[in-house]
Amino acid sequence: MNFLKYPDSEMMAMDVANMLADELGEALHHEERICFAVPxxxxxxPVFDDLCAVDIDWSRVDVVPTDERWVPEDHPRSNARLIKERLLVNKAAKARFLPLCAAQHAPQDVLAELESQIASELPIAVALMGMGADMHTASLFPGAAGLVEALDPHAPILVPVARDDLEEPRVTFSARVLNGALSKHILITGQDKRDALRASRNLPVEKAPIQAILEAATVHWTP
Structure with missing residues (x-):
């Protein structure tokens, strides 16, 4: 794990956007299409606001959420909505979006179809992820139904996840798919999350799912 500290969130956003742009551009030199996973x-x-103006061949980039709440895309809590409003604009509007949700159906009825749209685009070239103070990443939540399956080395691409305190069911990339990204970046802010990251190193992955994707990842932190 590589840990980078920034003086403020504005500097972190600019530096991370530049780093992601360089890595996406380099990946496009080697592949006809690439997959970019984002939270x-x-x-x-703020990273999206900077990155969307970068001059790369976005028409060859497939953008996919790392996880998704099972809600319509126009719902305020939809990750797809945020990604489309903040990243898939300006020059990045040419990218292709791959959804993880078809809210008019039950997850188990359409996961195979959603996976079929993604499978040929793997591995993820560049993954941007976050972490909660409870040490979850994507929708790999401690104690959630579906976590054991999502952490399995032979897990499917997508796994449905639920927990009583979550407002809606979710679908997440499994840990093996996220960890298989060729480049991994994790954004965290605040002392509580830095403390959680430190604590996670001494916990089993079931209690600290962030551990499943930390190897060779770059963590970006600002107070």
Whole structure:
């Protein structure tokens, strides 16, 4: 794991956007199409605002959420909505979006179809992820139904996840797919998350799912 500290969130957003742009551009030199996995939430928004203006061949980039709440795309809590509003604009509007949700159906009825759209685009070239203070990443939540399957080395591409305190069911990339990304970046802010990251190193992966994807990842942190 590589740990980078920034003086403020604005500097972190600019530096991470530049790093991602370089890695996406380099990947496009070697592959006809590449897969770029990104999170929802508030932390990556400023990165998206900078990255969307970068001059790379976005028409050859497939953008996919690392996880998704099972809600319509126009729902305020939809990761797809955030990604489309903050990243898939400006020059990045030419990218192709691959959804992880078809909210008009039950997850188990359409996961195979969603996976079929993604399988040929793997491995992920560049993955941007976050981490919660509970040490979850994507929707790999401690104690969630589906976590054991999602952490299995032979897990499917997508896994449905639920927990009583989550507002809606979710679908997440399995840990093996996220960890298989050729380049991994994790954004965290605040002392509580830095403390959680430190604590995770001494916990089993079931209690600290972030551990499943930390190897060879770059963690970006600002207070």
């Amino acid at each position: 929802g939430g508030t932390t990556p928004g």
